[in-house]
Amino acid sequence: MGVYSYIARRVMLSLIVLLGVSILTFLLTRVVPSKPEIRWVGPRATEEQIARAREELGLDKPLYVQYWKYITDFVRGNWGISIRTKQPVLRDILARLPASLELILASMILAVIVGLPLGILSAAKAGSTVDHLGRLLSIAGVALPSFWLGMILQLVFAKELGLLPLAERADMLVLLLNPLKHITGFYLFDSLVTGNFTVFVDALKHLVLPAVTLSTYPLGLCVRMTRASLLEVLGEDYIRTARAYGTREAKVLGKYALKNALGPVITVLALTFAYSLAATFLVESVFAWPGLGRYASEAIMTVDYPAIMGITILVAFTYIALNLLVDIVLALLDPRIRLG
Amino acid sequence: MLKGILADLRYVKRTPLTLMGLAGVLLLSIVAACATWIAPFPEDARGTTHIEAKFEPPSLSHLFGTDELGRDVFSRVIFGARISIVVGLFAIGLSLLIGVPLGVVAGYIGGRVDEVIMRITDVFLSFPPLLLAMAISVTLGPNLLNAMIAIAVAWWPWYTRILRAEAVSVRERAFVEAARAMGASPGRIILRHILPNCLAPLIVQASMDLGSIILTSAALSYLGLGAQPPTPEWGLMISTSRSFFLTHWWIVTFPGLAIFVAVLSFNLLGDGLREIMDPKVRRRMG
Numbered sequence: 001m002g003v004y005s006y007i008a009r010r011v012m013l014s015l016i017v018l019l020g021v022s023i024l025t026f027l028l029t030r031v032v033p034s035k036p037e038i039r040w041v042g043p044r045a046t047e048e049q050i051a052r053a054r055e056e057l058g059l060d061k062p063l064y065v066q067y068w069k070y071i072t073d074f075v076r077g078n079w080g081i082s083i084r085t086k087q088p089v090l091r092d093i094l095a096r097l098p099a100s101l102e103l104i105l106a107s108m109i110l111a112v113i114v115g116l117p118l119g120i121l122s123a124a125k126a127g128s129t130v131d132h133l134g135r136l137l138s139i140a141g142v143a144l145p146s147f148w149l150g151m152i153l154q155l156v157f158a159k160e161l162g163l164l165p166l167a168e169r170a171d172m173l174v175l176l177l178n179p180l181k182h183i184t185g186f187y188l189f190d191s192l193v194t195g196n197f198t199v200f201v202d203a204l205k206h207l208v209l210p211a212v213t214l215s216t217y218p219l220g221l222c223v224r225m226t227r228a229s230l231l232e233v234l235g236e237d238y239i240r241t242a243r244a245y246g247t248r249e250a251k252v253l254g255k256y257a258l259k260n261a262l263g264p265v266i267t268v269l270a271l272t273f274a275y276s277l278a279a280t281f282l283v284e285s286v287f288a289w290p291g292l293g294r295y296a297s298e299a300i301m302t303v304d305y306p307a308i309m310g311i312t313i314l315v316a317f318t319y320i321a322l323n324l325l326v327d328i329v330l331a332l333l334d335p336r337i338r339l340g
Numbered sequence: 341m342l343k344g345i346l347a348d349l350r351y352v353k354r355t356p357l358t359l360m361g362l363a364g365v366l367l368l369s370i371v372a373a374c375a376t377w378i379a380p381f382p383e384d385a386r387g388t389t390h391i392e393a394k395f396e397p398p399s400l401s402h403l404f405g406t407d408e409l410g411r412d413v414f415s416r417v418i419f420g421a422r423i424s425i426v427v428g429l430f431a432i433g434l435s436l437l438i439g440v441p442l443g444v445v446a447g448y449i450g451g452r453v454d455e456v457i458m459r460i461t462d463v464f465l466s467f468p469p470l471l472l473a474m475a476i477s478v479t480l481g482p483n484l485l486n487a488m489i490a491i492a493v494a495w496w497p498w499y500t501r502i503l504r505a506e507a508v509s510v511r512e513r514a515f516v517e518a519a520r521a522m523g524a525s526p527g528r529i530i531l532r533h534i535l536p537n538c539l540a541p542l543i544v545q546a547s548m549d550l551g552s553i554i555l556t557s558a559a560l561s562y563l564g565l566g567a568q569p570p571t572p573e574w575g576l577m578i579s580t581s582r583s584f585f586l587t588h589w590w591i592v593t594f595p596g597l598a599i600f601v602a603v604l605s606f607n608l609l610g611d612g613l614r615e616i617m618d619p620k621v622r623r624r625m626g
Contacts, residue, residue, distance in 0.1 A: 017459065023463075139607045143555065143600055145603075151585050159586050277471075279470070281474070312474075
């Protein structure tokens with residue numbers, strides 16, 4: 001099978017799953033709740049608002065007509081009005097996305113920088129004390145409740161030691177004295193390109209604790225996947241051949257084994273990115289980080305139905321898109337995947 | 341089959357991390373079962389308040405201190421173990437109840453049916469479990485029972501996948517063919533031949549998942565979607581006390597530690613079991 005027909009097949013499959021996701025969210029929005037229109041306008045809505053919502057949602061029409069309207073509305077960017085902010089949900093989400101992406105990217109970079117070497121070390125010395133420690137760390141990272149870890153870090157590093165700021169993305173006073181020009185919405189990037197170093201340092205300090213908190217899960221996974229995947233590759237014949245030729249162990253590991261072991265690691269990390277979008281719900285609410293996660297956790301507490309459903313769909317779509325992207329990239333790089 | 345699993349357990353001794361996990365799980369089970377006798381103030385777990393004794397730091401009479409309503413944190417953490425274990429077992433049980441039959445049917449029958457079932461699992465697996473459980477909890481309404489149902493709805497596809505893979509590989513084996521040749525019905529083949537052979541990977545996965553499910557249910561409760569006050573659920577305890585934790589560290593520290601220890605124990609045990617039941621790994625351990 002050629003690489004293009006493999007890609008075509010993967011795209012088709014993703015489209016089918018996408019259709020399924022839209023049906024599932026449609027069911028959760030319109031069919032499972034007993035009075036969906038009340039969910040949609042909130043418990044304090046007037047009779048008139050409820051009647052308007054019922055008409056807007058088309059609840060008197062047959063299900064397939066409702067579903068069609070649901071899909072077309074969604075594609076047109078009409079994701080409903082947030083009950084809490086009274087703004088269109090899509091606009092709310094887009095406004096908060098950069099803050100979350102900055103946080104998630106920082107945590108992923110942290111996870112890879114620490115996790116990859118640890119995983120390699122663990123695999124190279126399988127069965128040793130280092131390996132046991134690496135495995136303990138990888139399992140502990142996945143077992144830590146992030147919302148609790150965030151509070152403990154705040155307690156130790158912000159309150160007791162006073163080393164880092166407690167919460168938020170930047171100090172209000174610093175921002176007031178050194179106004180930041182918004183280009184991408186990424187504070188670190190924007191402050192760096194405009195030469196606003198005071199804000200850069202301040203934003204970086206604010207980023208440390210939430211990024212560390214969010215990174216424990218991807219870090220654990222990264223160590224675990226690197227170790228497992230490398231051990232698998234190290235058992236193969238070509239590695240034995242390389243060793244028999246007297247190749248240095250560092251070269252065997254770094255050049256021959258790692259290259260073939262990275263595929264599964266990349267896949268897992270890409271999928272963890274989408275998981276992190278959900279994990280920020282907890283972390284951002286602890287650190288008052290003004291991103292998608294805090295928006296989501298506030299939406300949950302006020303039962304802001306349109307906002308919750310908008311975020312749910314967004315994360316699922318991100319997950320599917322990333323999955324597809326990684327599969328295509330790996331297929332282009334590694335002939336075994338598309339031929340196998 | 342069961343004998344094989346028991347024989348495998350000999351290897352637990354040789355893996356210190358697995359032993360740690362097993363000890364943690366046993367401790368948690370004992371604490372959960374005997375909560376009424378261990379907890380010094382069992383009435384505090386049910387929500388009795390002593391406002392005059394609020395914010396007392398850890399001492400001999402209150403090992404983990406008291407919370408903002410004067411309740412003994414130690415007693416509440418002890419009773420929290422019971423809730424977490426029950427939530428975990430219920431959610432796992434429900435997921436197995438949905439996931440196992442679908443997986444066996446998909447793997448054994450194959451063809452169109454298999455294709456449809458697997459695409460449905462793909463759809464559910466496109467959501468991070470926490471997010472899907474959250475969306476379902478919001479839809480059903482916030483309480484502990486709905487949180488458990490929501491978690492199960494987010495989790496079953498993993499079991500369908502495992503069971504399908506096992507059923508596909510067992511289906512072609514000679515003893516299944518022999519049973520079919522002797523006229524055994526599909527139901528009998530599934531119950532007597534396929535399911536027992538899927539037991540080992542299922543036990544491993546379930547023990548790993550118990551940890552993740554306890555963590556997810558704590559997160560749901562933290563967000564206000566699971567247990568409701570005054571239930572002594574660990575995630576909820578952290579959530580209700582979060583405004584006071586900077587000045588009274590013990591209120592959130594101990595429930596969080598309990599979540600961590602519980603999840604870590606199940607993960608260590610599950611991970612160890614997986615390695616032990618993998619013949620490739622076992623050969624290396626000798």
